[in-house]
Amino acid sequence: xxxxxxxxxxxxxxxxxxxxxxxxxxxxAISFVLAMxxxxxxxxxxxxxxxxxxxxxxxxxxxxxxxxxFLIYYGLAQFDLVRESLLWPWLSxxxxxxxxxFVLNTTAYTTEIFAGSxxxxxxxxxxxxxxxxxxxxxxARRILLPAMLTRSLTLYGNETVMMLHATSLASTVTxxxxxxxxxxxxxxxxxxxxPYVTAAAIxxxxxxxxxxxFQFAQHRWAGxxxxxx
Amino acid sequence: xxxxxxxxxxGFIALASLSPAIAEQVTIATDATFPPFESVDANGKLVGYxxxxxxxxxxxxxxxxxxxxxxxxxxxxxLTAGKYDALISQxxxxxxxxxxMAFSDIYSHPTFRFVAKKGADLDISPDGLAGKIIAVQTxxxxxxxxxxxxxxxxxxxxxxxxxxxxELTAGRADLHMSYEAQxxxxxxxxxxxxxxxxxxxxxxxxxxxxxxxxVAIAINRRNADLLAKINAGxxxxxxxxxxxxxxxxxxxxx
Amino acid sequence: MLGGYVxxxxxxxxxxxxxxxxxxxxxVVIGIAxxxxxxxxxxxxxxxxxxxxxxxxxxxxxxxxxxxxxxxPALLSQAAQDWGxxxxxxxxxxGAGAATLGLIFGAYxxxxxxxxxxxxPKGQLEAAEAYGLGRFRIFWRILLPQMMRLxxxxxxxxxxxxxxxxxxxxxxxxxxxMFRAKGAAEATAKPFTFxxxxxxxxxxxxxxxxxxxxxxxxxxxxxxxxxxx
Numbered sequence: 001x002x003x004x005x006x007x008x009x010x011x012x013x014x015x016x017x018x019x020x021x022x023x024x025x026x027x028x029a030i031s032f033v034l035a036m037x038x039x040x041x042x043x044x045x046x047x048x049x050x051x052x053x054x055x056x057x058x059x060x061x062x063x064x065x066x067x068x069x070f071l072i073y074y075g076l077a078q079f080d081l082v083r084e085s086l087l088w089p090w091l092s093x094x095x096x097x098x099x100x101x102f103v104l105n106t107t108a109y110t111t112e113i114f115a116g117s118x119x120x121x122x123x124x125x126x127x128x129x130x131x132x133x134x135x136x137x138x139x140a141r142r143i144l145l146p147a148m149l150t151r152s153l154t155l156y157g158n159e160t161v162m163m164l165h166a167t168s169l170a171s172t173v174t175x176x177x178x179x180x181x182x183x184x185x186x187x188x189x190x191x192x193x194x195p196y197v198t199a200a201a202i203x204x205x206x207x208x209x210x211x212x213x214f215q216f217a218q219h220r221w222a223g224x225x226x227x228x229x
Numbered sequence: 230x231x232x233x234x235x236x237x238x239x240g241f242i243a244l245a246s247l248s249p250a251i252a253e254q255v256t257i258a259t260d261a262t263f264p265p266f267e268s269v270d271a272n273g274k275l276v277g278y279x280x281x282x283x284x285x286x287x288x289x290x291x292x293x294x295x296x297x298x299x300x301x302x303x304x305x306x307x308l309t310a311g312k313y314d315a316l317i318s319q320x321x322x323x324x325x326x327x328x329x330m331a332f333s334d335i336y337s338h339p340t341f342r343f344v345a346k347k348g349a350d351l352d353i354s355p356d357g358l359a360g361k362i363i364a365v366q367t368x369x370x371x372x373x374x375x376x377x378x379x380x381x382x383x384x385x386x387x388x389x390x391x392x393x394x395x396e397l398t399a400g401r402a403d404l405h406m407s408y409e410a411q412x413x414x415x416x417x418x419x420x421x422x423x424x425x426x427x428x429x430x431x432x433x434x435x436x437x438x439x440x441x442x443x444v445a446i447a448i449n450r451r452n453a454d455l456l457a458k459i460n461a462g463x464x465x466x467x468x469x470x471x472x473x474x475x476x477x478x479x480x481x482x483x
Numbered sequence: 484m485l486g487g488y489v490x491x492x493x494x495x496x497x498x499x500x501x502x503x504x505x506x507x508x509x510x511v512v513i514g515i516a517x518x519x520x521x522x523x524x525x526x527x528x529x530x531x532x533x534x535x536x537x538x539x540x541x542x543x544x545x546x547x548x549x550x551x552x553x554x555x556p557a558l559l560s561q562a563a564q565d566w567g568x569x570x571x572x573x574x575x576x577x578g579a580g581a582a583t584l585g586l587i588f589g590a591y592x593x594x595x596x597x598x599x600x601x602x603x604p605k606g607q608l609e610a611a612e613a614y615g616l617g618r619f620r621i622f623w624r625i626l627l628p629q630m631m632r633l634x635x636x637x638x639x640x641x642x643x644x645x646x647x648x649x650x651x652x653x654x655x656x657x658x659x660x661m662f663r664a665k666g667a668a669e670a671t672a673k674p675f676t677f678x679x680x681x682x683x684x685x686x687x688x689x690x691x692x693x694x695x696x697x698x699x700x701x702x703x704x705x706x707x708x709x710x711x712x
Binding site: 092094174183184187188190 | 303309367368388395401
């Protein structure tokens with residue numbers, strides 16, 4: 001067992017973990033903000049809006065993240081138009097491409113989760129809000145969104161764990177997050193067991209933190225939804 | 230044993246036996262992202278210089294060889310663990326590698342060079358390349374060399390041999406270092422020759438230990454028998470001109 | 484020339500589909516076993532199963548695959564050699580891929596099946612026991628049919644995620660759709676074309692699966708009265 005090599009490289013693992021966390025938090029934060037209006041739109045009366053968003057979520061939930069990642073990172077760079085555009089300094093960076101892909105992907109899932117919760121809100125609350133004369137915007141802000149968020153907590157918690165795990169794919173496009181560091185060590189030192197086990201351990205810890213965070217959030221904000229037997 | 234573990238054990242054994250484990254067959258792995266030496270053609274078949282070479286060696290040594298495409302990630306560890314019996318993939322013989330695997334007789338002496346955009350006017354020196362982006366395949370002699378000699382450059386590593394070229398043409402990398410024969414015959418043929426060119430000196434094992442002594446077939450250290458047979462096969466095809474014929478087929482007169 | 488590549492990419496669909504189905508079967512078998520273990524009277528079984536589902540769901544799919552394909556054989560071979568056996572344990576990419584996917588999605592299926600089993604009214608179990616039905620009979624005649632109906636949405640979801648996760652096995656060298664697409668993309672320098680093609684393939688699987696499984700859901704729901712919302 002060559003654990004000494006792992007100990008030597010703990011610094012790299014730490015940097016990798018930092019990148020993993022940054023990728024996860026950045027993608028989740030941006031997609032959270034985007035998913036809320038999209039979820040409202042997904043349940044809108046306007047069929048054009050509803051179906052356009054449904055198409056978006058279908059495409060991004062119906063294809064593997066790996067395909068989406070390669071399509072955006074390698075695929076877009078194929079076109080001269082893209083390479084000569086104003087966006088190129090951004091799109092040429094692996095980090096930007098990765099976050100863009102992750103955001104597109106997790107926004108699709110989050111939108112469906114939020115939209116599903118919206119559909120199951122007690123109609124009575126919404127009617128009462130209308131009776132009080134709240135504008136659609138106020139209705140959304142004070143009634144719909146808070147209720148939607150608390151009802152989505154379990155499923156959204158799962159989605160955040162999925163996002164954390166998805167960051168391991170960034171290693172396929174040169175980014176050195178935890179999995180990238182592990183693969184690098186494996187390739188350069190010819191050891192196959194220790195690097196990946198270490199990576200797995202790091203992910204387990206990060207996942208645990210995330211799960212505990214959401215359990216706390218559920219107790220704190222969605223306690224009123226728990227069935228008491 | 231709990232039900233679960235019996236299930237797992239049974240499952241593993243069953244799946245392990247799914248892999249071809251015929252007694253006399255020799256499994257040879259290659260990283261098929263490296264034309265013209267090894268690549269997968271439009272029909273999914275393995276083709277290339279190394280493929281032809283290995284098939285010839287096997288025929289000459291009367292071995293039943295099965296050449297498969299494998300992921301570069303796991304090729305060398307796969308050899309030491311016994312997953313593969315031999316590797317052929319333009320593998321450079323270096324001291325570091327000799328410690329963990331055995332090599333056949335050397336069959337080629339490649340040179341290594343940088344390729345970059347025409348007119349990029351690059352100064353190939355540790356300071357000249359500061360801040361430039363160099364693309365290489367991870368875990369290759371080029372990777373080791375560039376990491377050591379050009380610490381001020383940004384080095385991007387890829388797990389296959391062809392991805393760095395895409396990055397070069399996309400402009401995400403300023404230079405790529407690879408085997409000169411590969412650059413010339415697989416990249417600089419056709420349109421790319423108008424935009425890209427070889428730059429810098431020709432490197433060989435004499436310039437840096439990372440570039441090794443030459444290219445050979447890697448064999449599991451424990452398998453002295455296979456090593457002898459492969460060397461015999463190599464000697465035979467050298468003698469009867471088959472090796473020269475393969476050289477001519479891919480590289481014209483060498 | 485492009486056409487040849489397109490055909491070879493799509494032809495690999497056969498490998499992708501076989502991998503997905505084999506993994507699905509494994510996942511269902513493991514899932515049922517683990518679900519029953521989690522609900523069993525034996526504390527040892529409950530703890531083992533919970534440990535299994537927690538650990539497997541706490542590691543990214545890619546890392547899990549790298550562990551099974553690289554680390555496990557390395558460990559087993561090392562152990563075998565330490566005991567004097569000259570045996571080399573190897574997994575083909577297909578075998579390792581199927582084993583990993585089976586293990587990963589076995590954990591998710593376990594959660595789905597467990598949720599479904601818990602929703603079957605306990606009264607039925609008590610009545611069955613009162614009638615003297617043996618444990619296997621109870622499972623086969625009472626639990627399983629109802630579990631299938633209740634588990635169908637979760638099952639559908641797990642299947643869709645599994646089908647897309649097969650794309651990751653290409654990173655182990657399995658010549659599936661993704662592997663061929665990557666090869667074609669690099670050989671022709673047209674990544675967008677081929678990754679779009681690959682994406683289209685997976686989208687087709689998703690769409691067809693959704694269609695078939697929603698028909699199945701309707702069929703199973705005949706005779707059930709849903710709580711009016």
